[in-house]
Amino acid sequence: MDRQARVVQRAVFDCGLNNGPVARRSVTITQMAAITYRRLNTLEEFFACETLQKDTWGFADLSVVPAHLLITFEKRGGIVVGAFDQVQLIGFVYGFVGFQYGMPTHNSVMSAVRPEYRNRGIASQLKLAQRSQALKQGFSLMTWTFDPLQSLNAYFNLSKLGVIVREYFPNLYGTFRDEINKHMPTDRFGVEWWLDRPRVKSYLETTPAAQALPVPDNGPQLGSEGLLLPGKPPPLGASPLHFGIPLSIDELKQKDLNAAMQWRHHVRDWFQAAFAAHYLVHDFAVDRQRKLGVYTLSQVDASDLLNEVL
Numbered sequence: 001m002d003r004q005a006r007v008v009q010r011a012v013f014d015c016g017l018n019n020g021p022v023a024r025r026s027v028t029i030t031q032m033a034a035i036t037y038r039r040l041n042t043l044e045e046f047f048a049c050e051t052l053q054k055d056t057w058g059f060a061d062l063s064v065v066p067a068h069l070l071i072t073f074e075k076r077g078g079i080v081v082g083a084f085d086q087v088q089l090i091g092f093v094y095g096f097v098g099f100q101y102g103m104p105t106h107n108s109v110m111s112a113v114r115p116e117y118r119n120r121g122i123a124s125q126l127k128l129a130q131r132s133q134a135l136k137q138g139f140s141l142m143t144w145t146f147d148p149l150q151s152l153n154a155y156f157n158l159s160k161l162g163v164i165v166r167e168y169f170p171n172l173y174g175t176f177r178d179e180i181n182k183h184m185p186t187d188r189f190g191v192e193w194w195l196d197r198p199r200v201k202s203y204l205e206t207t208p209a210a211q212a213l214p215v216p217d218n219g220p221q222l223g224s225e226g227l228l229l230p231g232k233p234p235p236l237g238a239s240p241l242h243f244g245i246p247l248s249i250d251e252l253k254q255k256d257l258n259a260a261m262q263w264r265h266h267v268r269d270w271f272q273a274a275f276a277a278h279y280l281v282h283d284f285a286v287d288r289q290r291k292l293g294v295y296t297l298s299q300v301d302a303s304d305l306l307n308e309v310l
């Protein structure tokens, strides 16, 4: 895709987030000066990380990644970074050494920020700290997964960090035991964050402000109960394509589990076909008014995309 087209697209994509000016704004400025970011290094801190997992996901003991594993990751090439308010652990991100495309990678597993500290850029700072530690250890690719129906994660990963997605794993973990994932098959996108490529650097340096949102080609429809239902899937062939999802799948799930399951299958079928047709996902936009999130996919060479400076 030519650079000019990307610049225009990106300006268009991040719309609906706020009514601010069109100028770009920095995402790397620490919004809470008192919060510090560093690797965990005491037993108490690793145990605090267990508690934070339980508080975030409502995990039963069986699902918590225990302190002894986190310590082992930290000692053997993995990275466990915490966000601290004074001495209290209020956020974390961790991962271990993985392998993909014939090279060692940092495979990030979980990140969380305490609810009362959210939307202040703390997860972004944690991710930046994780990236700089991974680069220091010689990794150029970080991977992880996220639920394609979780719009906050989609926005965070695609719009703020500049990841790309070209893998879909249906029901990857089977039935999960936590509150967030309860009742739904655990479908996941496989994320690639190419840490030192020009595109990622430019996403980290700036983020575009609001403008008009692209209209999703699959046109999600409001059903008779006022629930957002999947429309017709966009035909493959054109590039780029825009695919809409509900802004809050959790709200929809609470109102009507069947509607949420319809979305699960709609997204699964369409993205698997799109990835088989060599599309990759590279952007996500949020329209709060219409309660929609919109993915953008293109049939583009990943290497060309990653070399772009926006």
Ligand SMILES: CC(C)(COP(=O)(O)OP(=O)(O)OC[C@H]1O[C@@H](n2cnc3c(N)ncnc32)[C@H](O)[C@@H]1OP(=O)(O)O)[C@@H](O)C(=O)NCCC(=O)NCCS
Binding pocket: 056, 109, 110, 111, 112, 113, 114, 117, 118, 119, 120, 121, 122, 123, 124, 125, 146, 151, 152, 153, 155, 156, 247, 286
């Ligand atoms: C995902 C999570 C770690 C983000 O933490 P955070 O510190 O709030 O993240 P940040 O403040 O750095 O960025 C959040 C961004 O998402 C935006 N956002 C908030 N709610 C949103 C929504 N429903 N849809 C889309 N974007 C949303 C915020 O406005 C913010 O963007 P901005 O800085 O451009 O305004 C946190 O919400 C969390 O712990 N969630 C539960 C656990 C989880 O899902 N972990 C990730 C998978 S393992």
